[in-house]
Amino acid sequence: MSLEGRVIGLIEDDPIMGESLVQSLTLEGAYVDWWQSGSEAIRGLKATSPDLVVCDIRLPDTTGDRLFSEIAQTRSAPPFLFMTAFGDIDEAVRLMRAGAGDYVAKPFDLETFMDRARSLIRAWSQVRPEGTLGASEAMKRVEQMLRRVAPLTSPVLLTGETGVGKEVCARFLHGISPRADRPIIAVNCAALPTDLMESELFGHERGAFTGAHAQHKGYAERAGGGMLFLDEIAELPLPLQAKLLRLIEERAFTRVGGERKIPFKARLVCATNCDLHAAVRDGRFRLDLLHRINTVSIEIPALRQRPEDIPTLMELFFDQFSAELNSDVRGFASLTIDAALEHSWPGNVRELRNRVERALALSYGQWIMPTDLFPEQATGRDGETVAPLATLSEAREVAERRQIQRALRESAGRVTRAAELLGISRTTLWEKMRRLGIGSGDEEE
Template structure:
């Protein structure tokens, strides 16, 4: 599978310099997102995963140091290269001390500039891994972050809406970690009665309480050197939170009714759809446990935030359920796909999976139609969510341009010929639709 195209963020207010850099970088197969002022760049710089940021040290609304401070507040900031004149070298040196990777002085040789830019690019990761959770940029960013965390022993807290795929993310972390051959034990803290939770989590000895006829090995012990995944951890009662804190701090626990402490060698991953900080303030969650499990927080995006994954997920679930279906199912109709793309998905990926399962089970034709996914009563109730004709047109145009970019491997010239428009017109459409050439593979 080909490597993903590099993406550079360019902050340059000089239109001549900006166009010149874009032209040369594009010829070298590098995608470019161009801003002409610092404020706009700061607002948008977290929306894409850049391999490097190239920035003029003098901008119309701020200087290089101000921009660098604002733009690197994100924990995933790309390496920076500054363009400076002779009079701003002192500022460039200060930026290097602050964490910028390099600077070039005007006028500069373009070949030398490209060589130095290549030296600061962040390491490129496999597209096989990046597509494991989806093709959209949010899904790829999530996969990249999990891949970076997988080799570490740190506790991870997954946050996100119900049904967004937090357990899927946890299982992906397990699969890409050195613990992949060890157990993955998933526990839903909201599904187990509170009076049974301690025994289920830590186990119990024979005779520990009425009905304890034999020793029971709990989830913590069963996880061994693997991963213990505690879903909906915000629903765990306070007294049990204290014992979980001991498990994390002392790496040991006791079975209910047991005297000998047992070692815990696994890695804890917790998940919640609640705001744990608010629960701490309300006295419903221990503050010390909150900071202990909140070592690294990963927010799993909702399906609304990664609509480009919807067709991919639909086909994935269709393949899963059609294997056991009693009829021949070809695929989703174009109308069904468009209906899914414009539906708000309040239940996220879980709702999508359930709707596909129902469509496969109850549909009467070999093609899945909109009515199979969304019965008439639900379509009537959701009319207020319908988009305008202009919104639908722009969405269709955006998706078609992305498909053509994928076919053209991100080459603007080739894509413009396929579309039958000029390169400049294509660039303008891409800017208007918020597109770049960094990830043409985000659609199928």
């Protein structure tokens, strides 16, 4: 397994050892974030999502034990590879039993170190917890489908509104697939210059056109045996759609100006926010290409259709940006959570991410208030509020839905227990869930 493209967090206070490991891991193709203290590492690990953490067991301001205990509480915590002196091996073994990945005793052989790093990354890539993509039933169904198709080689088409997280789903699919140790090349077709699209996708030979001074490998070739993710697939012009169809059918392509066929070994995953069937009717998309990329089609629901994910995503983005901005803000006021649950989120997860980042950057208080998240809804000097006022009936439904969903989460979906928490009968809870369109929990208690 290659470390190409992997992100590794290194926590080592010894400058000579740190420099040596950074150089060795970089030569293997990894990206390395190096922190020389526990406090730096905590901030950095909350802002990034490394595939592996390499950690010295003794640090100037803390211990590997304490640092691991704190990071292990976070969502999707990465595996740890501890480096330890001979006298601390018992401590390292205890950490393994607590859930850390592995350890190496100093001085260690570099190849042994690399083998253990590769092994931990491979295992973590293929075993991820359920609910990684979201807490809602809608996203759990998406995740289940992605897990089912992960071992296959068939093309996958991801559909959904702008900003719902199609690329996140594609990267999740790659991470749990047998190809996880190979590259994923993500391409936004809408961002490619029209005159360079073919060259960027398929590459070109030296002298193929003016300015082609050297051979260039395109995205299809650079993906190797990994994944080629084509976002905004509807933006490809018709001539290039024909070439993409040929690539899928023949599993091979030629560079611009070349004659030799190059095998296409990657898995193809496409995404769009357009109605491709309507595009076919309008003559903007090839029907035969639609049939080939539509072998497995998965629709990612809009954020307004899965409100249970909103608080979780808010906390996720808060942790990320508060570490990056070194913010003193403590969190979201409860009124802000309420306002977020009532918002329609036309920009979906991308809008939520941007609003949280802006709120953290501009907030003056200890808590993010509704007007920090939605400044356009602030009351003006004349007392006019931009946002329309909800009726009492609408407000009551929002509050009831939120409380029922919270009770179901706390009771692990057991309806009888949720009814007890809410102080109502099981029958009344079932009726409210039906009326509010809340997915049922477990009927068997």
